[in-house]
Amino acid sequence: xxxxxxxxxxxxxxxxxxxxxxxxxxxxxxxxxxxxxxxxxxxxxxxxxxxxxxxxxxxxxxxxxxxxxxxxxxxxxxxxxxxxxxxxxxxxxxxxxxxxxxxxxxxxxxxxxxxxxxxxxxxxxxxxxxxxxxxxxxxxxxxxxxxxxxxxxxxxxxxxxxxxxxxxxxxxxxxxxxxxxxxxxxxxxxxxxxxxxxxxxxxxxxxxxxxxxxxxxxxxx
Amino acid sequence: xxxxxxxxxxxxxxxxxxxxxxxxxxxxxxxxxxxxxxxxxxxxxxxxxxxxxxxxxxxxxxxxxxxxxxxxxxxxxxxxxxxxxxxxxxxxxxxxxxxxxxxxxxxxxxxxxxxxxxxxxxxxxxxxxxxxxxxxxxxxxxxxxxxxxxxxxxxxxxxxxxxxxxxxxxxxxxxxxxxxxxxxxxxxxxxxxxxxxxxxxxxxxxxxxxxxxxxxxxxxxxxxxxxxxxxxxxxxxxxxxxxxxxxxxxxxxxxxxxxxxxxxxxxxxxxxxxxxxxxxxxxxxxxxxxxxxxxxxxxxxxxxxxxxxxxxxxxxxxxxxxxxxxxxxxxxxxxxxxxxxxxxxxxxxxxxxxxxxxxxxxxxxxxxxxxxxxxxxxxxxxxxxxxxxxxxxx
Numbered sequence: 001x002x003x004x005x006x007x008x009x010x011x012x013x014x015x016x017x018x019x020x021x022x023x024x025x026x027x028x029x030x031x032x033x034x035x036x037x038x039x040x041x042x043x044x045x046x047x048x049x050x051x052x053x054x055x056x057x058x059x060x061x062x063x064x065x066x067x068x069x070x071x072x073x074x075x076x077x078x079x080x081x082x083x084x085x086x087x088x089x090x091x092x093x094x095x096x097x098x099x100x101x102x103x104x105x106x107x108x109x110x111x112x113x114x115x116x117x118x119x120x121x122x123x124x125x126x127x128x129x130x131x132x133x134x135x136x137x138x139x140x141x142x143x144x145x146x147x148x149x150x151x152x153x154x155x156x157x158x159x160x161x162x163x164x165x166x167x168x169x170x171x172x173x174x175x176x177x178x179x180x181x182x183x184x185x186x187x188x189x190x191x192x193x194x195x196x197x198x199x200x201x202x203x204x205x206x207x208x209x210x211x212x213x214x215x216x217x218x219x220x221x
Numbered sequence: 222x223x224x225x226x227x228x229x230x231x232x233x234x235x236x237x238x239x240x241x242x243x244x245x246x247x248x249x250x251x252x253x254x255x256x257x258x259x260x261x262x263x264x265x266x267x268x269x270x271x272x273x274x275x276x277x278x279x280x281x282x283x284x285x286x287x288x289x290x291x292x293x294x295x296x297x298x299x300x301x302x303x304x305x306x307x308x309x310x311x312x313x314x315x316x317x318x319x320x321x322x323x324x325x326x327x328x329x330x331x332x333x334x335x336x337x338x339x340x341x342x343x344x345x346x347x348x349x350x351x352x353x354x355x356x357x358x359x360x361x362x363x364x365x366x367x368x369x370x371x372x373x374x375x376x377x378x379x380x381x382x383x384x385x386x387x388x389x390x391x392x393x394x395x396x397x398x399x400x401x402x403x404x405x406x407x408x409x410x411x412x413x414x415x416x417x418x419x420x421x422x423x424x425x426x427x428x429x430x431x432x433x434x435x436x437x438x439x440x441x442x443x444x445x446x447x448x449x450x451x452x453x454x455x456x457x458x459x460x461x462x463x464x465x466x467x468x469x470x471x472x473x474x475x476x477x478x479x480x481x482x483x484x485x486x487x488x489x490x491x492x493x494x495x496x497x498x499x500x501x502x503x504x505x506x507x508x509x510x511x512x513x514x515x516x517x518x519x520x521x522x523x524x525x526x527x528x529x530x531x532x533x534x535x536x537x538x539x540x541x542x543x544x545x546x547x548x549x550x551x552x553x554x555x556x557x558x559x560x561x562x563x564x565x566x567x568x569x570x571x572x573x574x575x576x577x578x579x580x581x582x583x584x585x586x587x588x589x590x591x592x593x594x595x596x597x598x599x600x601x602x603x604x605x606x607x608x609x610x611x612x613x614x615x
Binding site: 067068069087089090091092093189192193195196197198199201202205208 | 382
């Protein structure tokens with residue numbers, strides 16, 4: 001089996017919270033394969049009848065697989081996509097996985113205004129997005145890249161603030177953090193490799209339309 | 222980190238071509254050089270270094286952050302060329318301005334862009350291409366597309382596809398619906414990146430009739446074979462857009478005669494940077510590579526940036542990307558063929574030189590031993606260097 005085999009459409013799905021809803025959505029338009037579940041030990045799951053291949057990757061790697069054409073199609077959160085800066089086509093806003101990126105600080109040490117935080121340290125998983133945001137406010141910051149538990153940063157004195165994604169705000173409240181600046185909204189997106197989009201145009205277009213129809217009918221809920 | 226062997230590094234984004242790689246690259250380049258010459262294109266060589274102001278004239282400024290820059294003795298800013306079209310336009314607008322048109326030029330050169338190194342593209346990479354200057358005719362556009370296709374075919378690529386579009390189609394539609402420059406810019410950027418999510422958002426926020434919105438949203442999906450053009454005619458509201466489609470039809474008709482039409486499909490979305498191109502545009506793709514192999518199009522306003530109005534069309538092929546696609550298609554790379562090793566016993570050097578001169582005159586690749594050797598030594602060397610034949614003079 002050759003991953004480059006052009007008769008197949010390869011779809012990259014991220015592990016984690018988007019996996020379940022993504023694979024169910026694809027199943028609704030007939031894109032599924034035996035053994036497609038998150039904890040699968042197989043890295044590549046193939047449906048030979050429909051000429052589809054799924055690969056399950058770490059969330060942050062989906063844009064990379066798609067940019068290089070190792071996967072034709074992928075599903076990924078807009079936050080991760082923006083942060084990666086990868087050159088891929090963004091075909092559809094899938095609407096789920098909704099969250100927003102924001103800046104938060106410890107409630108007890110809240111400063112008068114946003115610019116009072118200039119030249120302080122900010123802990124984040126999204127240094128590129130954060131930098132673009134602060135640059136647009138004319139602020140220079142010191143970015144500390146963390147890979148998880150960002151809220152810990154200000155608590156242990158690693159940073160003055162954090163930039164992170166928020167869904168419900170529970171984690172912020174539990175850690176006595178308060179949102180002081182909104183940065184952007186993010187939802188899951190359907191992305192495609194730029195060459196695949198052209199070489200497999202009809203298939204990808206049809207798939208996008210089918211997904212759009214499902215989403216608009218509200219069947220995904 | 223056990224291996225502490227001393228290796229000198231090379232700068233980011235550069236590479237060495239070791240002999241077998243260099244031979245493969247040379248073979249491809251020689252093929253292109255012959256092909257371009259057969260089609261009546263003359264080679265041109267321009268300096269690797271230009272003044273930054275020359276390279277950024279007109280629309281080149283978008284790439285300015287990606288140029289390698291430094292200063293000359295008078296503190297003028299210099300840059301390594303980031304493509305060949307601008308330097309060639311400079312030459313044509315100045316030193317060749319009295320030539321009989323059209324001027325047909327070709328090049329095989331390295332160009333430099335300070336970017337993230339990616340598949341088949343380092344910061345220094347090699348391009349082969351042509352510029353056909355001084356003709357606005359459909360035949361000129363058809364010729365460069367046919368030549369690009371022939372180039373990829375001769376290079377040995379089995380499977381590739383050309384996507385052909387037309388800038389004026391979108392411009393005509395935008396013009397017709399009276400969008401501001403800023404709105405046009407946003408829409409074109411979203412179209413170029415095929416960011417359908419942004420595109421839909423932008424269009425939904427502009428006050429337009431629903432019908433117009435639907436058309437704008439559908440443009441990036443206008444992709445297909447000849448029959449797709451029929452659909453596009455139904456959407457072409459302005460004369461400019463219709464003429465753009467007429468132009469594509471005529472180019473396609475000529476490509477059929479060239480026997481190249483099977484490789485061509487149409488894509489009326491924004492394919493390449495549309496500030497630069499003014500007419501047809503195209504890219505070539507291989508299913509085994511996630512990046513385009515080739516790009517080109519008509520750029521009628523570039524020469525006027527240099528003060529001499531002149532229509533022009535051309536393309537550039539990415540040599541490393543073609544090499545990579547060939548390798549992934551499983552095409553055997555040509556090995557360096559070595560024919561004869563001439564070695565000699567003590568005192569027979571003169572005879573050996575006479576012999577090897579004869580062998581070389583027959584067109585064979587031959588190496589001469591540089592010291593006297595025993596037969597056993599000579600045989601060992603012949604095998605290690607993979608020579609087909611050993612001539613031992615005793």
